[in-house]
Amino acid sequence: MKMMAPDTSATWCEPAAPSQRAEWAELLARAHLDGFTPEAERAEIDDILFGIAADPAVSVRRALAEAVAGAQNISPALIRQLARDADSVAASVIQSSPHMSEDELVEIYVAGRPKLREAVLGRAQLSESLTATIARFADAEDALRLLNHPDASLATETLRFIAETFGEEASIRGALVDRPDLSADIRQFLMRKTSEAVAASPLVSLALGESTGRSIGEGACQAGTATILGGARKSELVKLVERLAASEQLSPAVLLRLACSGSLEGLSEALAQLAGVQAVRVRSILVEGRNKPFAALCQRAGLPQASIAILFHAVDVWRHADEDGEMLTDGEVAARIMQNLAADLASTKAGTMAPALAFLRGIAREADSRRATQVSSAAIAAA
Numbered sequence: 530m531k532m533m534a535p536d537t538s539a540t541w542c543e544p545a546a547p548s549q550r551a552e553w554a555e556l557l558a559r560a561h562l563d564g565f566t567p568e569a570e571r572a573e574i575d576d577i578l579f580g581i582a583a584d585p586a587v588s589v590r591r592a593l594a595e596a597v598a599g600a601q602n603i604s605p606a607l608i609r610q611l612a613r614d615a616d617s618v619a620a621s622v623i624q625s626s627p628h629m630s631e632d633e634l635v636e637i638y639v640a641g642r643p644k645l646r647e648a649v650l651g652r653a654q655l656s657e658s659l660t661a662t663i664a665r666f667a668d669a670e671d672a673l674r675l676l677n678h679p680d681a682s683l684a685t686e687t688l689r690f691i692a693e694t695f696g697e698e699a700s701i702r703g704a705l706v707d708r709p710d711l712s713a714d715i716r717q718f719l720m721r722k723t724s725e726a727v728a729a730s731p732l733v734s735l736a737l738g739e740s741t742g743r744s745i746g747e748g749a750c751q752a753g754t755a756t757i758l759g760g761a762r763k764s765e766l767v768k769l770v771e772r773l774a775a776s777e778q779l780s781p782a783v784l785l786r787l788a789c790s791g792s793l794e795g796l797s798e799a800l801a802q803l804a805g806v807q808a809v810r811v812r813s814i815l816v817e818g819r820n821k822p823f824a825a826l827c828q829r830a831g832l833p834q835a836s837i838a839i840l841f842h843a844v845d846v847w848r849h850a851d852e853d854g855e856m857l858t859d860g861e862v863a864a865r866i867m868q869n870l871a872a873d874l875a876s877t878k879a880g881t882m883a884p885a886l887a888f889l890r891g892i893a894r895e896a897d898s899r900r901a902t903q904v905s906s907a908a909i910a911a912a
Contacts (some may be wrong), residue, residue, distance in 0.1 A: 547586035554581045554589050558596035562603065575604060582610050590618045598625040612637070616644040623648040635662050650674050655681040661690075669695045676704040685712050696722040713761035714769040717754055721778070724750040751782045758783070758799070759792030770798045779803055781836040788843035789862050796844075803830035815844050842869040 545553070558581075560566055561574050581593045594611045597603045598621040605628040612619045612629065623629060623637060623645055638649045639662070649663070650671060660675055664687050667675060672691050675681055683691075688705065692715050695701040702719050705711055724746045754773065761769050773779045779799050787796040793815060801808040804826055814822050820841060827837040846865045850857050857865075 547588050550581075550584060550586065551589045551592035554584070554593045555596045557581075558593055562597065562600050575607075578604075578607055579610070582607060582614075587615055587618060590614055591621075594618045595621045598622045599627070601627055603628070609633075616642055620644055620648040624651045625653075631656065631659055634659060638663055639666050641666075646671060650678065653680060657682040657684045657687070660684075661687045664690050664694075669698050669701060673698075673700055673704055676701070676708070683710075685710075685715070688712070689715050689718075692718055692722075697726070699723075699726070712768075713757050713765040714772045717757045717769065717773070720753040720757065721750050724753065748782075751780060752786060754778060755783050755786035755790065755792065755795075758787060758795035759790055761795065763794070766795060766798050770795075770802045773799075774802045781832050784832070785836060785839055785843070788840050788847075789859055789866070791847045791850075791857070791862070793844065793847060796840075800826060800830050803832075805829070816848070818845055818848055838870060839866060842866045845869065 557574065558578060561571070561578070566574050578593065578597075582590060584590055584593075590611065594614070597607065597611075608622050608626045608628040611622045612626070612633070623634070634649050634652070637645050655663070655675070655678060660681050660683050663675060664672060664683075672695050675683070676691065688708070688711060691701065692705055696719060702723055706716065706719055727746055727749075758766070758769065758773075770779070773783075779802065784796060784799055787793075787799065793812075797808050797811045797815060801811045804811070806826070806829070811826065814826055823841050823844070824837055827840060832840070843862065843866055846857070846862055846869070849855075
């Protein structure tokens with residue numbers, strides 16, 4: 530019964546039919562793995578299993594592969610022989626065997642056979658180094674499977690690569706945004722992609738006009754960017770600000786929204802990046818609250834005069850609120866800034882302040898709209 534050469538391996542249990550050989554192969558392999566075969570015969574049975582792995586019937590080899598796929602106490606050489614077989618045979622060992630090395634899995638995935646790629650992605654756990662390689666050779670469908678894998682470890686750089694490569698795909702954006710481990714700069718990148726996609730939608734263009742749709746999308750993106758900046762962890766803030774500055778997204782509108790929402794840490798980092806000064810110096814200027822150093826800083830950062838006035842008054846409002854222990858809404862901040870701007874209007878041509886006032890009114894309207902929505906939701910929940 531023992532087979533010594535591949536060309537005679539089909540005789541291991543002839544003249545049985547393939548279906549019967551497949552059944553016997555599974556039974557023998559499971560008995561061997563469960564320790565039911567005599568110790569004196571185990572070496573011989575190992576040889577028989579190699580013979581079964583060379584059986585001319587794919588169904589027989591597949592039965593063997595499925596029986597030994599997840600086993601630790603099986604010959605690694607047998608696993609590798611099965612992993613080089615036809616896709617339907619190899620898939621089960623590639624997906625489940627602990628004897629498959631990471632290098633082997635990478636090689637299999639890069640080779641690009643769809644069923645075997647699926648098997649690699651179906652493994653119970655995927656390491657950071659493996660997912661990094663997979664991401665660079667994946668199509669959108671595989672990238673989504675990688676993101677949805679419950680035990681795939683993905684480094685921040687791998688997530689960033691997926692976002693930058695497949696960010697046009699709504700399903701990819703959704704899967705990324707749902708991740709609690711997503712860094713602030715990737716989240717902002719995806720938010721911008723979503724905003725651009727909505728603005729470019731034929732439905733939006735038809736309903737609002739291309740120019741209006743683009744303007745609304747840009748406003749939403751600025752608001753979202755300010756929100757992400759304001760909520761970013763300190764460890765992420767510098768990198769996020771650097772990326773936004775490099776892509777020219779640190780606009781006056783974003784800085785104004787940061788100031789009006791009280792996100793002074795984000796504002797400090799943004800002004801430091803734009804002005805080319807140390808963030809600690811910027812924070813000192815904001816805390817001191819003196820007009821001339823503040824104006825000089827903003828001018829160095831390239832901000833327009835009307836924006837500087839709002840920024841100064843916004844920081845002033847939040848500084849006093851902090852001293853008094855007040856909790857302010859965006860709408861209350863906007864109202865106080867407009868009150869403080871009244872003195873500026875008395876000594877400045879009103880036309881130059883019109884854009885600033887329009888911006889503040891917009892902030893107040895947004896706050897009113899959010900408050901109305903919250904009240905409505907509370908009423909519905911209480912009904």
